Amino acid sequence: MKILVTGGAGFIGSALVDRLIELGHSIVVIDNLTWGKVKHLHSKVKLYKADIKRRVLQEIISNEKITHVFHLAAQTDLQEFGTDPLTEAKNNVIGTLNLLECCWRSDVQKIIFSSTAAVYGNPETLPVGEDHLIQPQSFYGLSKYVCENYIHLYQKLYRLDYTIFRYPIVYGPRQDENSNGGVVANFLTKMIRNHSPVIFGDGTQSRDFVYVQDVVEANIQALYYGNNQILNISSNVEVTDQRLLEELNQILGMNILPLYEPGAREEIECFCLDNARARTILNWSPRYDLKSGLIETVNYYSNILDYK
Ligand SMILES: NC(=O)c1ccc[n+]([C@@H]2O[C@H](COP(=O)([O-])OP(=O)(O)OC[C@H]3O[C@@H](n4cnc5c(N)ncnc54)[C@H](O)[C@@H]3O)[C@@H](O)[C@H]2O)c1
Missing domain, CATH: 3.40.50.720 (NAD(P)-binding Rossmann-like Domain)
Structure with a gap:
């Protein structure tokens, strides 16, 4: 091969x-x-x-x-x-x-x-x-x-x-904070520098x-x-932006509040992908839940951004 x-x-x-x-x-x-x-x-x-x-x-x-x-x-x-x-x-x-x-x-x-x-x-x-x-x-x-x-x-x-x-x-290490879908990297790089991340809408938008x-x-x-x-290929779990922020605050030991800005009209309100077929066909299942994946990601960005 x-x-x-x-x-x-x-x-x-x-x-x-x-x-x-x-x-x-x-x-x-x-x-x-x-x-x-x-x-x-x-x-x-x-x-x-x-x-x-x-x-x-x-x-x-x-x-x-x-x-x-x-x-x-x-x-x-x-x-x-x-x-x-x-x-x-x-x-x-x-x-x-x-x-x-x-x-x-x-x-x-x-x-x-x-x-x-x-x-x-x-x-x-x-x-x-x-x-x-x-x-x-x-x-x-x-x-x-x-x-x-x-x-x-x-x-x-x-x-x-x-x-x-x-x-x-x-999401995970090495993601560009400005990339499409780079919401975790975007929140994290701001929070590590003690800045507020921007939540578009009221924070109830959920994604997988x-x-x-x-x-x-x-x-x-x-x-x-x-x-x-x-x-x-997904986690099959809906996570709101508000919850993402709370999890990151908890892992970082911070209490950063977000800035709210109006959401884009075309934004999808709730999203979650069914991964049952991949589990059966590939003999695969996600091994990281949100917290464990975020901990790995926080460790990476904390190191490269020299977080104290
Ligand atoms: N990151 C996500 O959330 C996500 C979600 C759904 C699908 N995807 C898909 O997964 C794939 C990888 O995404 P990623 O987040 O790693 O993106 P990325 O931008 O980090 O990686 C894409 C790579 O492709 C290279 N590239 C782009 N156009 C090229 C070209 N014409 N010739 C040669 N190289 C080229 C870029 O330099 C880059 O290194 C993409 O196809 C993306 O559409 C990503």
């Missing part, structure tokens, strides 16, 4: 790479380093600083004799997507299409794709299962859904196997937060299970 991780210098990708190397795999990473950081990459990785939209991808995949691909490279900044759907479609859709073309023309057996809960849009029932209506409310969600469909078609036409994962909000190591373990299981399946 020879593994390629696209976006391997990013938040989730670099954690996945660390674990794959720990398990003894040989890893190639392709990342254009727009958001990814070399300092987050394990020293045993072979890094190609390249864009997944470029022709050179074919050469890399063939020369390296890649058999399995974790595809995480994507433009994930929702703000930017809202205003620039063209750039986003080029990066995510065209990038994924180029990758699929290169994969089936080489010896790649399987692609494991990081998609998003944003494909579902406004939930009609909670928790949201994989068979829920697909009605993305953002260009980001739509672009990921288009990628999912291409991946499905390549399996039908060229027998390139896949597992598609849909994540809600992933899954710890990055749980996402990593699900990806590893997909090397062996879950062929041609779409699976939610």
